[in-house]
Amino acid sequence: MALRSVSRRLGSRILNHRSFVASIHSHATSFGFQEVKEEEKSKLVGNVFTNVASSYDIMNDVMSGGLHRLWKERLVGKLSPFAGMKHLDVAGGTGDVAFRIYDAVYSVKRRALQKVDEVSLEETQIYVCDINPNMLNVGKQRAAERGLRDNKSLVWVEGDAEALSFDDNSMDGYTIAFGIRNVTHIEKALAEAYRVLKRGGRFLCLELSHVEIPIFKNLYDLYSFQVIPNLGELIAGDRESYQYLVESVRRFPPQERFASMIADAGFEKVEYENLVGGVVAIHSAIKL
Amino acid sequence: MVRLNRVLLKDAGNAIDKTLSEILVCPLSKQPLRFCEKTKSLVSDTIGVSFPIKNGIPCLVPKDGKILEEEADASKA
Numbered sequence: 001m002a003l004r005s006v007s008r009r010l011g012s013r014i015l016n017h018r019s020f021v022a023s024i025h026s027h028a029t030s031f032g033f034q035e036v037k038e039e040e041k042s043k044l045v046g047n048v049f050t051n052v053a054s055s056y057d058i059m060n061d062v063m064s065g066g067l068h069r070l071w072k073e074r075l076v077g078k079l080s081p082f083a084g085m086k087h088l089d090v091a092g093g094t095g096d097v098a099f100r101i102y103d104a105v106y107s108v109k110r111r112a113l114q115k116v117d118e119v120s121l122e123e124t125q126i127y128v129c130d131i132n133p134n135m136l137n138v139g140k141q142r143a144a145e146r147g148l149r150d151n152k153s154l155v156w157v158e159g160d161a162e163a164l165s166f167d168d169n170s171m172d173g174y175t176i177a178f179g180i181r182n183v184t185h186i187e188k189a190l191a192e193a194y195r196v197l198k199r200g201g202r203f204l205c206l207e208l209s210h211v212e213i214p215i216f217k218n219l220y221d222l223y224s225f226q227v228i229p230n231l232g233e234l235i236a237g238d239r240e241s242y243q244y245l246v247e248s249v250r251r252f253p254p255q256e257r258f259a260s261m262i263a264d265a266g267f268e269k270v271e272y273e274n275l276v277g278g279v280v281a282i283h284s285a286i287k288l
Numbered sequence: 289m290v291r292l293n294r295v296l297l298k299d300a301g302n303a304i305d306k307t308l309s310e311i312l313v314c315p316l317s318k319q320p321l322r323f324c325e326k327t328k329s330l331v332s333d334t335i336g337v338s339f340p341i342k343n344g345i346p347c348l349v350p351k352d353g354k355i356l357e358e359e360a361d362a363s364k365a
Contacts, residue, residue: 157345
C-alpha cells in the first residue's frame, strides 16, 4: 500500500518533468497511469463502464456535488439546439446530454418564443452513440421512465467514436461529454467528428481537464486521489474503476494542447472555457 | 402479457429499423446499410459484413460485425 503511493508520487513527478507536447501515442497506450497495449485499452475501458453503468449517474452526482448537471446545462446552452436539427451525442450512454437537448428543443416556452412549426419539430433527430451496451441500456431505461421510449427523435446506437456509422456531412451538432478521455485514439475521434458534421456544424466537448491555480490544484489532487476512489468503493463497489477515472483525467492533454488537436482535425474557431478553475473545460469549434 | 409486449416491441422495432438503415452507414466502409428482414440485422453489402440489432439498438462497433458467408447472397435475391 505504501509502495503503491510512493510509486504514484514518483510517477506524477516524472509526469511533471515530461513535456506536455508528449506524443499523442502515449494517450493510446495509457490506461490511467498504467501502460497498456493499444489493442488492450478499449477493452479495459469497456470493462470499466460495464462495471459502473448502473451507478454511473449517482456517482456523478456524488463526485461532483451535483455540479455535473450545471456543466451539462452549460454545454447544451452553448449548443443552442434548434427544432429539426440532427444531433449526435457521442459516448452519451446514459443520455444526460441527449435528454437535455431534447428538452431544449421541445420545451413549450421555447417553442412559443420562436414560433416553431410542428413539422420541423418532428424532424429533430438526436442520436446517442456509445461503445458500451450497458450504458446505452441504462439510457434507454431512463428514456422509458420519462415516457420517451418509443419517441422517434431519440435514436440509440452502439458504435465506436473512432469509426462512426453516420454519413459525411450529416450532423448539425456533435457533443461528447466526459467521453473523449476514454477513446484510444483521440485524433481519430476528432477526425470522425469533423467528417460527420455539416458545414457550419458545431463541435462541443465537455471534459475533465487540468487545474493550474496553485493551492486549489493541491486540494483538487487530494480530493481526486484520496476521496474519489473511496467513494467508488463505497457507492459503486468498484475502487479500481474510479482510480482509473482520476488517473485518466491527469493523462489527458491539457486545454491548450487539446485545442490544437481539435484545430488539427480541421475545425475552426476553436475555443475553450474553463469551469471551476479548470476542473472541467468546454471546448467548442465549428466546421467551416 | 409477455407475448403482447413482444409483438409491440417488434412493431416498434421495425418502424425504427427502416429509419435506421436510411441514416446509418457502415462504420468501416461508410457506405449505406441494408436492413435484412431475415436476420434482423444491418448489412453492409460493400464489404459483406452484417451488424446485429440488440434490444432495438444497432450494434455498429467495427469488431461486432459478422463477415457474411457466400450463401447469404441467395437471401438477397
